[in-house]
Amino acid sequence: MSRQDQPIGVFDSGIGGLTVVRALRKLLPEESIVYLGDTARVPYGNKSHATIQRYALQAGTILGRYRPKLMVIACNTASAHGLGALQAAAPCPVIGVIEPGAEAASRVKGPVGVIGTLATVQSGAYEDAIRRRNPQALIHSLPCPLLVGFAEEGWLDDPITDAVCRRYLNQIPFEVRTIVLGCTHYPTLLNSLNRTRPDTTWLDSGELAAKAVEDLLRGSLGFRTASARGDLKILLTDAGTRLQEVGERFLGEPLDSVELVEL
Amino acid sequence: MSRQDQPIGVFDSGIGGLTVVRALRKLLPEESIVYLGDTARVPYGNKSHATIQRYALQAGTILGRYRPKLMVIACNTASAHGLGALQAAAPCPVIGVIEPGAEAASRVKGPVGVIGTLATVQSGAYEDAIRRRNPQALIHSLPCPLLVGFAEEGWLDDPITDAVCRRYLNQIPFEVRTIVLGCTHYPTLLNSLNRTRPDTTWLDSGELAAKAVEDLLRGSLGFRTASARGDLKILLTDAGTRLQEVGERFLGEPLDSVELVEL
Numbered sequence: 001m002s003r004q005d006q007p008i009g010v011f012d013s014g015i016g017g018l019t020v021v022r023a024l025r026k027l028l029p030e031e032s033i034v035y036l037g038d039t040a041r042v043p044y045g046n047k048s049h050a051t052i053q054r055y056a057l058q059a060g061t062i063l064g065r066y067r068p069k070l071m072v073i074a075c076n077t078a079s080a081h082g083l084g085a086l087q088a089a090a091p092c093p094v095i096g097v098i099e100p101g102a103e104a105a106s107r108v109k110g111p112v113g114v115i116g117t118l119a120t121v122q123s124g125a126y127e128d129a130i131r132r133r134n135p136q137a138l139i140h141s142l143p144c145p146l147l148v149g150f151a152e153e154g155w156l157d158d159p160i161t162d163a164v165c166r167r168y169l170n171q172i173p174f175e176v177r178t179i180v181l182g183c184t185h186y187p188t189l190l191n192s193l194n195r196t197r198p199d200t201t202w203l204d205s206g207e208l209a210a211k212a213v214e215d216l217l218r219g220s221l222g223f224r225t226a227s228a229r230g231d232l233k234i235l236l237t238d239a240g241t242r243l244q245e246v247g248e249r250f251l252g253e254p255l256d257s258v259e260l261v262e263l
Numbered sequence: 264m265s266r267q268d269q270p271i272g273v274f275d276s277g278i279g280g281l282t283v284v285r286a287l288r289k290l291l292p293e294e295s296i297v298y299l300g301d302t303a304r305v306p307y308g309n310k311s312h313a314t315i316q317r318y319a320l321q322a323g324t325i326l327g328r329y330r331p332k333l334m335v336i337a338c339n340t341a342s343a344h345g346l347g348a349l350q351a352a353a354p355c356p357v358i359g360v361i362e363p364g365a366e367a368a369s370r371v372k373g374p375v376g377v378i379g380t381l382a383t384v385q386s387g388a389y390e391d392a393i394r395r396r397n398p399q400a401l402i403h404s405l406p407c408p409l410l411v412g413f414a415e416e417g418w419l420d421d422p423i424t425d426a427v428c429r430r431y432l433n434q435i436p437f438e439v440r441t442i443v444l445g446c447t448h449y450p451t452l453l454n455s456l457n458r459t460r461p462d463t464t465w466l467d468s469g470e471l472a473a474k475a476v477e478d479l480l481r482g483s484l485g486f487r488t489a490s491a492r493g494d495l496k497i498l499l500t501d502a503g504t505r506l507q508e509v510g511e512r513f514l515g516e517p518l519d520s521v522e523l524v525e526l
Contacts, residue, residue: 040314041304046503051303149412160426240309242381
């Protein structure tokens with residue numbers, strides 16, 4: 001098989017990255033995707049740099065078996081802590097979800113907000129990536145640890161979810177009109193976020209990463225030559241409860257073939 | 264060192280079990296405790312039976328190095344899925360937090376509620392353990408996946424936490440007047456739980472487990488002979504962010520010596 005027909009490998013700490021797969025399949029329906037979710041050790045959001053880095057390298061080894069033309073770390077926390085190490089070790093290019101989000105954020109006029117897990121925000125990865133492009137950028141970062149739970153519980157159009165979003169987002173000054181969704185779970189909470197802070201532009205790091213993938217394929221990596229819809233293979237390290245229900249909500253299509261792997 | 268002076272080994276998926284350590288140190292201040300929190304893979308609440316069982320056995324191996332006279336699985340989810348395997352493998356007696364809670368619940372007149380993580384509730388471990396003692400027991404079990412996040416976020420006297428508790432607990436019929444706190448995080452939410460459902464008796468599985476430990480020591484295992492306050496050694500598989508703050512809130516004393524171990 002020539003390289004352009006090899007799959008795209010996608011790695012996530014759990015199933016949140018399925019929102020990135022959803023964006024990829026919308027933008028690039030012909031591409032084959034192998035998704036690895038580390039559901040046995042999810043979430044990464046409260047874990048340390050060294051541990052997340054180790055987990056990312058292990059995931060890269062598994063995905064490497066499928067000879068991907070490109071790997072995507074579809075998790076902000078894993079991107080913040082594991083991207084450099086995986087780029088150094090992987091036999092193919094690797095992109096994360098932070099650089100594409102930071103690229104868009106760096107072009108914003110005025111201050112920009114970033115919300116994410118504790119580990120993502122404390123890593124400073126968004127600040128670093130935005131300031132590399134725009135040293136004058138004014139950035140307000142805020143960890144929102146409870147939002148992942150609400151996305152997974154599926155309380156999507158719900159006054160309690162609105163109240164939690166409001167509690168967090170009111171800590172970001174009102175002049176901030178653009179906020180990066182620095183966690184792949186957050187796009188499922190967009191209704192609540194919009195009610196809490198209308199007239200805000202939300203930068204979806206997963207959607208932006210899908211566009212970055214398209215750019216890379218258009219460059220040297222190449223698009224898949226077949227015109228049929230690409231396969232989606234899902235590997236998980238643990239088949240926990242409610243996976244089907246929550247996963248399908250994130251992916252936006254049925255979760256057909258799930259395979260268990262050990263890390 | 265004679266056996267009665269050996270430490271008690273306590274295993275938890277993370278730091279929730281520190282509420283059990285707190286109860287143990289209140290009831291049995293002279294005992295030495297070695298606590299192992301698997302913070303690199305926390306939480307277990309959404310993971311599968313096989314995975315949790317494997318993790319419990321790995322934790323038992325680490326704790327075994329300290330030659331404990333007794334091991335306590337201070338996590339309902341790990342007790343529900345890992346107790347039998349660890350009892351079969353460990354070189355000392357092992358107790359979980361479910362049997363003591365179920366024992367108290369089985370003596371309740373009228374229906375009883377059980378709240379916990381998804382994995383704990385779906386295991387049916389409380390139902391089984393209560394019905395073994397009282398086959399006629401009427402049990403209402405309810406998973407409350409978001410409560411762990413609220414306990415860790417520390418929104419303890421908060422209308423949002425109250426609203427979440429109300430949303431969950433209203434699903435339990437009002438004639439239920441006794442509810443088992445089937446997760447070691449929940450005792451920190453007692454104020455909210457009480458506001459939501461006044462006149463309820465809450466059975467704290469951790470506190471009841473501490474009493475069960477006392478009974479076992481009074482029997483063949485023996486109390487520690489020294490009269491000084493026992494040592495508390497804390498082993499974690501990952502030193503994540505906010506550990507100090509959240510851990511101290513759960514433990515009720517400073518977290519002094521934390522050591523990292525690999526599983």
